[in-house]
Amino acid sequence: MIIKDFDINTRSNKTVVINSELVVVGGGMAGVCSAISAAREGISVTLVQDRPVLGGNASSEVRLWILGATSHMGNNNRWAREGGIIDEILVENMYRNKEGNTLIFDTILLEKVTNEKNITLLLNTSVYEVSKSNSTTISEIAAFCSQNSTTYRIIGHLFCDTSGDGIVAFQAGAAFRMGAETVKEFGEKFAPDVAFGELLGHSIYFYSKDAGRPIKYVAPEFALKDITKIPRYKDISSTSQGCRLWWLEYGGRKDTTHESEDIKWELWKVVYGVWDYIKNSGNFPDAENLTLEWVGTIPGKRESRRFEGLYMMKQQDVIEQRLFDDAVSFGGWAVDLHPADGVYDSKPGCTQYHSKGIYQIPLRSLISKNISNLFIGGRIMSATHVAFGTTRVMATTAHSGQSIGYGAAQCIKNKILPSDLIEKNQITQLQQTLSLNGQSIPGVAINQDTNLVNKAMISTSSTLKFSHLKPDGAWVVLDKGTAQLIPLIAGIKYSYSFQFSSKKVTAVQVQLRICKNTGHYTPDVILESKEIQLAVGVQEVEFSFNTTLETNQYAFITFLKNEDVSIRTSEQRITGILSLFNGKNKAVNNNGMQTPPSNIGIDTFEFWIPQRRPQGHNLAFSISPALDIYGKDNLCNGFVRPYLGTNAWAANLNDEKPKITLKWETVQSIKSIKLFFDTDFDHPMESSLYGHPESVMPFCVRHFKIKDQLGKVIFEEVENHQTIVSVLLSKTINTNMLTIEFYSNKKNIPVSLFEIFIT
Known part of the structure; x- marks a missing residue:
């Protein structure tokens, strides 16, 4: 029992002091990935989150799916899903939760963070004060947890603000912006001509379910009464729910930091008015048994403050894919x-313009230009309003967030400040760390100097020589442009053979295309075009192009639309090989062709996109000479996803016991083994609502063993579903040989592996 007498003075809250090497404020996807990456490098981290769960807009409180460069598979960015920790999280979510239940996703994030012994997690804890030791250095922050009535003083060496509104950066005095820059400031042709006021608003979503009996609904008094005030109200249906209602947005003309509660109330007015319309307008008789299962209690924010870093990204960096x-x-x-x-607004809910490929994000845009020990991550990173239109999405911010975490750890270990990381030797070290952990920075390979695989003699039980895909799939009508994407070798003239079925005597135009920007996947260069004459019925046609490639890269064997013709597909699926279609994806403003106004600095080009499994079969074809694109040298070439080539070793399909043997001339002391598998970086793995056909990607090897020179098993995995398997040996082993044995029962998918890294 506790009894306290009256105190004439005010009482203070219980106060807890925490010392950390890195303090991360904001537990959205950027903050989570930043905290985990730093903790795994051995430094102490405090992660402060003002909500009861992690994930920010991806959490069960908001329920937006995580997306980034893959853009619902609706753009030309192939194999572009973000790597590293965000990939690990999404792959795990796919394995446990392919249906996209955000409550399950909450638990996955909480598990990932609490599994890290170097992270102190503070939920329901809001930062309210920042202290500085001098004008440019943060010394500590103060935060309060409403659930345990405790004040925290968190002292840190480095700070990372991923809080969304930038509470730490703001209170520390860092330079920031709100609203849109003018065209004149950065030469961005897509920038509005008014410098302030064009902010992106907030959204609140709802879910419904069938109760199995009639359910009445009486709207609250504050609900929107006149649905016609929403110009897009005719788009509403009884099946409308979740983040497909992203366009229920409001607040772009308000202060999206300080008026967020006012914006929330307006969105509640809209949401409950929409549900009243669905239930009571009489236009949706199929809604009679529907009940309102969930409505968001906090809005999903898009934009507020953006802080100025050592470099500010702009439109040209994105559209031109500057390096x-x-x-x-x-x-x-x-x-x-x-x-x-x-x-x-009567205008469309969004204006989306794509670049021709993925773009790089520099570390300088993640470091405050004013506060020496502050990283700025998430949507507050240093970017103009226009560039922010693409950098703001969660998979992108998570990818940058893990860069911050690894960078912060390097700062602590090397006793340097964040700005020192951009020096040549430091950035090279950081890029190597990121690459080894699956980041896949465009064009940056893993350095092989410390990789013992690079010193080994590599042999394999077999190597796939790619010569054909069996014609055992369905026929696909050429009602749209259709292409087979394959990596070709420079200077070689290939012969191709495809199967067609034609309703009449006709011709199909076939083109050999490549991307002008080598390493990207917009087929904007037609190297050669020819016509294939077809008779009525089924036939196999062989053809070749006189033009050969100047560099090794992916090429598109492209068949233009002819609705009288069908082409045969294959059931075989192979790492690094895809079929594409000149298709549409209205969810990301893809109508098959991007045709922006001529004066806004955006490219005009065609979209060639894959289909989701279980569709998306390759075209059946043969190629001569066979492609030698799955050799053992790929296992230590530094790339861990398709780029210019497959970058993978693959075994023959008839190899019942595929294996890789590494042999050294002398005994090696081995502490760790890292294997990089194929979890299909082309699949976007939306974290919620969407739903997916598989829990494990079809190319991923589930069962494998690693043996030493005596045949002793030093590691075995039977249920792998992850991209990277890191084997940290409890004690160093000394051996001159390792064998990796793979087990697979997939008849149409060969065993494959991108990379082995051994230290």
């Missing part, structure tokens, strides 16, 4: 800007 010496991550979502009046 940076200090590149640490990448993006690929469209430049996606919304009308300021949101749901009440």
Whole structure:
């Protein structure tokens, strides 16, 4: 029992002091990935989150799916899903939760963070004060947890603000911006001509379910009464729910930091008015048994403050895919800007324009230009309003967030400040750390100097020589342009054979295309075009192009639309090989062709996109000479996803016991083994609502063993579903040989592996 007498003075809250090497404020996807990456490098981290769960807009409180460069598979960014920790999280979510239940996703994030012994997690804890030791250095922050009535003083060496509104950066005095820059400031042709006021608003979603019996609904008094005030109200249906209602947006003309509660109330007015319309207008008789299962209690924020870093990204960096010496991550979502009046605006809910490929993000845009020990991550990173239109999405911010975490750890270990990381030797070290952990910075390979595989004699039980895909799949009508994407070798003239079925005597135009920007996947260069004459019925046609490639890269064998013709597909699926279609994806403003106004600095080009499994079969074809693109040298070439080539070793399909043997001339002391598997970086793995056909990607090897020279098993995995398997041996082993044995029962998918890294 506790009894306290009256105190004439005010009482103070219980106060807890925490010392950390890195303090991360904001537990959205950027903050989570930053905290985990730093903790795994051995430094102490405090992660402060003002909500009861992690994930920010991806959590069960808001329920937005995580997306980034893959853009619902609706753009030309192939194999572009973000790597590293965000990939690990999404792959795990796919394995446990392919249906996209955000409550399950909450638990996955909580598990990932609490599994890290170096992280102190503070939930329901809001930062309210920042202290500085001098004008440019933060010394500590103060935060309060409403659930345990405790004040925390958190002292740190380095700070990372991923709080969304930038509470730490703001109170520390860092330079920031709100609203849109003018065209004149950065030469961005897509920038509005008014410098302030064009902010993106907030959104609140709802879910419904069938109760199995009639359910009445009486709307609250504050609900919107006149649905016609929403110009897009005719788009509403009884099946409308979740983040497909992203366009229920409001607040772009308000202060999206300080008026967020007012914006929330307006969105509640809209949401409950929409549900009243669905239930009571009489236009949706199929809604009679529907009940309102969930409505968001906090809005999903898009934009508020953006803080100025050592470099500010702009439109040209995105559209031209400019390269940076200090590149640490990448993006690929469209430049996606919304009308300021949101749901009440008669204009489309968003204006999206895509770049022709993924773009690099420099570390300098993640470091405050004013506060020496502050990283700025998430949507507050240093970018103009236009560039922010693409850098703001969650998979992109998470990818940059893990760069911050690894960078912060390097700062602590080397006793340097964040700005020192951009020096040549430091950025090279950071890029190597990121690459080894699956970041896949565009064009940056893993350095092989310390990889013992690079010194080994590599032998394999078999190597796939790619010569054909069996014609055992369905026929697909050429009602749209259809292409087979394959990596070709420079200087070689290939012969191709495809099967067609034609309703009449006709011709199909076939083109050999490549991307002007080598390493990207917009087929904007037609090297050669020819016509294939077809008779009525089924036939196999062989043809070749006189033009050969000047460099090794992916090429598109492209068949233009002819609705009288069908082409045969294959059931075989192979790492690094895809079929594409000149298709549409209205969810990301893809109508098959991007045709922006001529004066806004955006490219015109065609979209060639894959289909989701279980569709998306390759075209059946043969190629001569066979492609030698799955050799053992790929296992230590530094790339861990398709880029210019497959970058993978693959075994023959008839190899019942595939294995890789590494042999050294002398005994090696081995502490760790890292294997990079194929979890299909082309699949976006939306974290909620969407739903997916598989829990494990079809190319991923589930069962494998690693043996030493005596045949002793030093590691075995039977249920692998992850991209990277890191084997940290309890004690160093000394051996001159390792064998990796793979087990697979997939008849149409060969065993494959991108990379082995051994130290």
